[in-house]
Amino acid sequence: MSDAVAELKTLESQGLSELAACADEPALRGWNTKFFGDKGLVKAALAGIGKVAKDQRATFGQEANRVKVALESAYATALDAAKEVALQASLSGPGLDVTLPGRTPPRGRLHPATQILRDIYRIFGDLGFQIYRSREVESDELNFELLNMPPHHPARDMWDTFFTTTPGAILRTHTSPGQIHVMREQCPKPIRVILPGMCYRNEAISTRSEIQFLQVEGLVIGEGVTMADLKGTITAFARRMFGPERQVRIRSSYFPFTEPSIEVDIDWPADDPNRDRLTKGTGWLEILGAGMVHPTVLRNGGYDPDKVTGFAFGMGPQRMLMLKHAIDDIRLFWQNDLRFLGQF
Secondary structure, three states, X not given: OOHHHHHHHHHHHHHHHHHHOOOOHHHHHHHHHHHHOOOOHHHHHHHHHXXXXXXXXXXXXXXXXXXXXXXXXXXXXXXXXXHHHHHHHHHOOOXXXXXXXXXXXXXXOOOHHHHHHHHHHHHHXXXXXXXXXXXXXXXXXXXXXXXXXXXXXXXXXXXOOEEOOOOOEEEOOOOOHHHHHHHHHHOOOOEEEEEEEEEEOOOOOOOOOOOEEEEEEEEEEEOOOOHHHHHHHHHHHHHHHHOOOOOEEEEEEEEOOEEEEEEEEXXXXXXXXXXXXXXXXXXXXXXXXXXXXXXXXXXXXXXXOOOOEEEEEXXXXXXXXXHHHOOOOOOHHHHOOHHHHOOO
């Protein structure tokens, strides 16, 4: 008998001995891993066939196959026996009292982003707005050109765009393309809608910015719509969202699709310990951008800017949620950490 065949018999004897010492199913599965795992003893022994003399390889192969089958058969028998023992032990144990009250499963809840969106829907619904949804994959024409940003316009640099493999198709960088959609559907009727949805920008992910985020756009078009109407709408929204005592401040700004353009701040409570951090010591906090719809955009939507006017605004619901609850990392909304989400 060659030394290699003798080693196989020794391996068989070792395997059967250790298998007999296994007292339960977990121990048996550990034995199986030791002998038949990817780095198991049986696999290692079979790999040694290259070191066996050529005239002895047939004998070695037959013996190796016999040992493998013998150990597998013994393992299967022992595993069946262990499962039967465990089953009998379970059946002979104390019975289950089906009259006992069950365990109440934890109830799910709305994601905080969904909660803030519903608050926004409710407020603008009370103000007479309807919800209009538009697509997330847009054409360059609708996302930029029809919003008064022709090719190579410098204002395009305000949005870091995700382009697709389809020429002219991009992931929308803002919800403003929805303005063109709703205008072309409703023209020449008056419009009073909000356009919520997901937007995408190719930005570096940080505590204050993400590559995808929610935005809510607002659009009002009709005869005689003025900046005073815009200010009244924004003031009503801010006081319902953040408190009836909130004061609103308007600053000049620039957006290519509105003229004039403004940014809107609210005063933050002096007794809030986060006031200086949130407002950078100014006492005022920016909540949205807005303005009167540019005549070019009105014309591209099918309206005559000599007969009607309109205003538009855009806000970030997640940023508002961060402000209301002093959340300092926007990435928490996408990590799905139940310890964070459970607070809402």
